[in-house]
Amino acid sequence: AFEGLFKDNKGAITAFANLSDSDIECIAKHPQLSYVMSMCRLKGLPTPAALNTFFTAEYLKGDNGRLCKKRLKAVASMCRQKGLPTSTALEAFFTAEYLKDDNGRLCKTKLAAVASMCRQKGLPTAEALNTFFKDEHLKDENGRLCLTKLAAVASMCRQKGLPTAEALNTLFTAEYLKGDNGRLCKTKLKAVASMRCEKGLPTPTALKALFNDNHLKNGRNLCLTRLNAVASMCRRKGLPTPAALNTFFKDEHLKDENGRLCKTKLAAVASMCRRKGLPMAEALNTFFTAEYLKGEDDRLCLTKLKAVASMCCEKGLPTQEALNTFFKDEHLKDENGRLCLTNLAAVASMRCKKDLPTAEAMEMFFKDEYLKGDNGRLCLTRLKAVASMCHQKGLPTPAAMKAFFTAEYLKGDNG
16 A cells, blocks of 8 residues: 555655554555655645546556556656646557557556656657657567567666667667677676666666676686676676776685686675675675684685575675674584584575574574474474475564464374
8 A cells, every 4th residue: 555655765764654543544545545645746635636537547447447556556656746647648658559569458568667767757758659669679580579678778777768769779789788699698788787777778888898897708708607796796786897896806705726716606795795786805805704604624615605695695795793693503503513504504594585693583493392303302304394484484483383383284193
């Protein structure tokens, strides 16, 4: 119910906190109200007649004759702070031929892409849609709209409006977006679109600087593993500069024993720093020199690294204090006081993308009676089962564990 009001609204928490209980109850009972609030923000209260005209418009209805939430959501996004669009404007928009699929129906993929680019820009005209969708650079080899190209452009041009024909031509004819066969390389396009999300279409100069960089190459050829790693970290951050790439890839902590880039380390760092930008040399040094990431041979333990990277995905590099607290936890050790890889794998699975668990959370989980076997020790079979079911869900609470393991349907003939 609150989606139209709070989505992509930086003041969402403040706005929500200032709502009274009656306001919240009112919005919850009237889901469309949030979309109206979004469109009419700073525009004054719309009249009952205006609301009636808007919500009874045929072009906001789906095939079942009811209000289509996807259409409403798209219109509310484009018309945010623009006021309620007129029936004429809705008709001109939804009857545009270029928003239809091969069956003559509204194409929701096209609608979503246009709504993204035209957010807060108002409904685009039929002429603007015509110019955009008939552009040859958005078509595939068969002359049909290429959804991969559309998605990439929509990502880069979010809230920027529909790009001009000149801008599209400049982007898609850039030599550095082509593969060895001289055709557009979709892997390159997706990587660039990820980094340039909401930043607009990049210039040929910027593309040249990126793809000419030797740190992205394996010999003379572009290394897609490196490109994808950089694209992951720099999502919505823009294309990294040559200086930033040089600093990152020459870092000794990313190399293996032979002095070459270690793809396992690169993948781990890229996972943790997704959307965080390229980490600084100081941060990499602090992370990779942490004692608790080392194995018994005093070298980096890749098993530990992968587990930490899984839990800290999109969370940034954890501090040495956090790693120290986690790996010295008694519940991760076996009877000999060594790290138990089974316990580590289970925790890493459940805490995937959730960050490192606290000592209190670990204590509560591992002391649970329902994880123990008949001998009173941790039952690895139960642990693996719980970890499998709770992948990316976090450590289950004692109440959840009790409810699960006391269920009659899990018991055998002997109870």
